[in-house]
Amino acid sequence: MKKRLLCAMMALSVFIIPAFASNWEDFTESHDHWAAETLRRAVEDEILSGDDTGSLNPDGTMTVAEMVTVLTRALDATQIRQDAEIDEDVWYSEAVEKAYALGIIEPMDVTVNVTRQMAFTAFANAFQLVSAQPDYA
Numbered sequence: 001m002k003k004r005l006l007c008a009m010m011a012l013s014v015f016i017i018p019a020f021a022s023n024w025e026d027f028t029e030s031h032d033h034w035a036a037e038t039l040r041r042a043v044e045d046e047i048l049s050g051d052d053t054g055s056l057n058p059d060g061t062m063t064v065a066e067m068v069t070v071l072t073r074a075l076d077a078t079q080i081r082q083d084a085e086i087d088e089d090v091w092y093s094e095a096v097e098k099a100y101a102l103g104i105i106e107p108m109d110v111t112v113n114v115t116r117q118m119a120f121t122a123f124a125n126a127f128q129l130v131s132a133q134p135d136y137a
Contacts, residue, residue, distance in 0.1 A: 030056045047073045065092035065110040067119060068099035071126050077102055102126065 024040045027050060033039060039056055042048040047070055050056055071077075072095045081101035086093045092110060099105050104126045105118075123129070 026050070026054060027056045030058055033058050045074075061113045063111055064105065064108065064114050064118065065090075065096060067114045067122060068092070068104055068110065069095040071104055071122060072098040072102070075102070075126060 077098040
């Protein structure tokens with residue numbers, strides 16, 4: 001269920017993470033959004049928690065840090081890469097360390113906005129997807 005929800009959300013490109021509000025009622029700006037039901041479930045499952053303004057900002061852009069936070073929450077990741085060179089004082093440090101440990105992303109600047117290529121590569125890595133083999137028959 002979480003994987004299907006997460007895939008739908010990523011395809012819709014509708015998340016922001018850091019942490020501010022904790023329940024769906026706090027995100028009134030998203031209640032009339034076309035993806036409101038998916039957003040509500042993600043908030044209830046603690047996959048999304050809003051940004052520092054108290055918004056989900058469902059039509060906004062997303063950074064790599066926000067993306068890996070969503071992925072590591074959805075996967076209930078616990079393993080941390082100890083040698084990751086991440087400032088421990090930033091809100092996303094633990095999620096990025098988990099993403100590195102799982103091989104979701106390679107060490108990079110996680111404050112940049114995510115591209116579709118980066119997002120789908122991270123999904124393929126997170127869910128251990130393999131390339132389709134063409135049928136030449």
